[in-house]
Amino acid sequence: MAHNLNFNENTGKYSFFSVKEKAWHGLGQIVEDFPTSEEAIKHAGLDYDVIKAPLFTQGRSITIGNEGEIVEPDHILLPNNFATLRTDNNTALGVVGKDYQIVQNREAFAFFDAIVGCGDGILYETAGALGNGERIFITAKLPDYIRVGNGDDVTEKYIFLTTSHDGSGSITAAFTPVRIVCQNTLNAAFSNMSNVVRIKHTAGAKQRLEDAHKVMGLANRMATQLEGIFNEWAKVKVNDREVKELIQLALCPNKETLAHLQNGNEDDISTVFKNTVEDAFAYAMTSDTQQMETTKGTLFGAYNAVTGYYQNVRKYKDSEAKLQSIVMGGTAQGKAQKAFELCTSFSKIGSDALCFN
Template identity: 35%
Template sequence: MPANIETMFYVREAPWHGLGNRVEHALSSDEALQAAGLDWTVIQKSIQTEDFAEIPGYKANIRASDQRMLGVVTDRYKIVQNYEAFAFADELLGEGVRFETAGSLQNGKKVWLLAKLPENYIIAGDRISPYMVFSNSHDGSGSIKVAMTPVRIVCQNTLNLALNSAKRMWTTIHTGNIKSKLEEAKKTLLHAELYMDKLGVEIDRLHRIKTPDHKVLEYIEFLLPMPEQATKLQEKNVQQLREDLHARYFEAPDLKQVGKNGYRFINAVSDFATHAKPLRETASYKENLFLRTMEGNPLIDRAYELILATA
């Protein structure tokens, strides 16, 4: 396994590198915790110098199962255990929630879970399913994050647009009263329906924005600019990327019936941003794609802003 992925499970179709434990149906929280290899806890131990003098103000986060050190944190850091993340999702989404994938990265330093909400939405003729993503780190490097990620089912494109009118992500640091913060997050995320309603309004708006072919070419050049004084290799690479995005807009079978409008272009950009392989494939590029699926992909947001600004 590549170093970035430690353990994981997935339902039916393998994500990322095709690694982990394959299961044939979505799992309950208890089942998912074990299948993902996340049924371990984190403990804190004091840090000492070579002559056994304790270093005040800091603790080491240690995985109890194998005593692996996950990171050094301040003594104000509050641990959110893996089982607490799954329990939080259970409480948030209600009894019967099913988890699609979960796992750990970087030898347990970071963990995630993705669960499908029970409702589907039909927006502008498309079936869109909202998912919840929970991401946590045990090394002190990042905050707790919970986000809604709508997915267009026919092609698995994410439509997690940054809307000014509805919040879709909540974060908090590992200090203070974590339980109360998770309760507050639950209240925030219970407004997922509001986000989906606002998303529906925006998709209808994008449908009404016509995109003539010459405008689409301008959009593509704006999103994938040619560097000044570009080398021959840079020119070739940028042109290759532009042709890829061009094909995803003009030739994608699932967009043939959508019409030439802003929604079609957003879907083409989303497909490009989340499914196209980079020119130079690194070991962690798919993990980074997953994080951008949660936090929002800047290319998709730029395309969305561009269409609204030039409508």
């Protein structure tokens, strides 16, 4: 997959930065310390504005009257159509309608700062621009951790945001906890609240973005409840059969497969599904991160078997497909939330929650 990072000819640099880790495809800037939002936007080459400019087309030469007078073409205004334009280099980014509202890059960073208040504790980890600068992305670490067991099993909390300036997509922000020891994305099903917020580039977009930081802030505060939940799960013992059954239920693709599982009709279950379950179960049984005190033979380990499979075992077409699946409300996130619900039920009523008995 091509890197598609924007190269800014004005600065001679790629529009991307990361903290300490090797920059994307070896490109962009590596910084040693977590920057402020003001510093991050410069490191990532995102310190440019975007405007809506009138859109014209070139007319054709036409002949008028009996004498055949030729009128040279003129520029014709296209009503209700606009080009989005970078003001630092006059690069056209896309074509949008009259109702399209631009959200500037600095406003995206302000969204992050507002979550915890004036940037206090926000750690900007990566940011960058793709193509000609029409799409940007930002990832930031939130303060505090989720600690399970004796404190060696640590989960960090992240916010990811992406937006476009070409009319191709919404502003999308996602909250997700990431378990450090194996980089599992531990998406949990918070009641009556989405971990992903999508905002269209229409009137009121800026206000909705300001409101969205409250939702992400609430998700951050609710994530502290996960510490208690995960620590409880780390004390609940499960056997190998129960782990496999939980994996089967969490990954089950449809009602037909579920009926076959409950009726014990193994021969009628697809080979693809069987292989997926076996791969996730093998991860649960053999991965080093599944042999910790918090995960080996525990309900927390069973939950990690599902999230870890999608993060560390499953193959994806490219990194964008993986991001969509795990963070942006795709298949992996849905399966992780199903696993969370199953583990919650199991912790309350035991193996009856699996409906396999």
